[in-house]
Amino acid sequence: MQRLQSYLDSHGIANWPHIKTHKIPAIAQMQIAAGAAGITCQKIGEVEIMAQAGLRNIFLPYNIIGEAKLNRLMELAQQIEISVTADSAFVVDGLAQAAQQHQVTMPVLVEFDTGLARCGVQTPQQAADLAYRIDRQSNLVFDGLMTYPLNERTDSFVQQTRAILEKDRVSVRRVSVGGTPQMWQAHEHPVVTEYRAGMYIYGDRYTLKSGAMKLEEVAFSVITTVVSRPTPDRGILDGGSKTFSSDLVGLDGYGLILEYPQARIYSFSEEHGHFDFSDCLEKPEIGERLTVIPNHCCSVTNLFNEIVAVRDGVVETIWPVAARGAVQ
Known part of the structure; x- marks a missing residue:
């Protein structure tokens, strides 16, 4: 925990650890105490549990769709600092309508695809167009760009998007990237302002293979x-x-x-x-x-009710996995 925090601090990159790996509020509080700027959650259910435990600055990089989920999101926005992502006009318009109804201001980042072929706009022009759409909404704030994973395509995409937006004086405040296997290379990408890693908190066989951690x-x-x-x-x-x-x-x-x-x-x-x-x-x-x-430690965590913390063969504490199954 402290090693990654120190590394990111030394390079001026904000740490936004992903709690979907551990799903334990006590560990999230430890990450904040170590210097993290906030935490990252993957589903609204996780955000609700972390907010109840006192976490107050949360990033939710996911397309939130549907009246029920949007209402839950806006209720959270009235209690804590929360930002989200979008990769389509459909998502942006839903966020805008819900934010206006609940009289809240919602920061939104545009997600872009660097090759994972999951969510995300495909071109810098698409990213800029969506940023403009967000910027036009009275209750939304365009807050930057987000992707996963960090790779060789990240910098060029951000630079091209930023060049388009700067013509209209629209700034890219945040560039959020993630991935435990790539975490020690974050400083090699000058566009990056914040980092999301999850598996680093535990490590697993996949992390070992990537070389990001030792046995x-x-x-x-x-x-x-x-x-x-x-x-x-x-x-x-x-x-x-x-x-x-x-x-x-x-x-x-x-x-x-x-x-x-x-x-x-x-x-x-x-x-x-x-x-x-x-x-x-x-x-x-x-x-x-x-x-x-x-x-893969993330999947295994979600299968257990408790995590037993052991140091030198002695059980120090037992943590309930409070956000286990919180995928709604």
């Missing part, structure tokens, strides 16, 4: 038990897809077993993890407890 820095693991050894080279863990999710994220197998790094978790049932240890010199026994670093 000794990973804080997130699942303790499992060998419940069966049907064959000499196959074992069954008491954790399956309902424990680890089914995320591969481009990796081979479903997790790293620290005690048997050559073993491979190759398949899941809902409550069973199937692992092969034919490449291991020593073989695990039934009843043995194994420590597994999952592929």
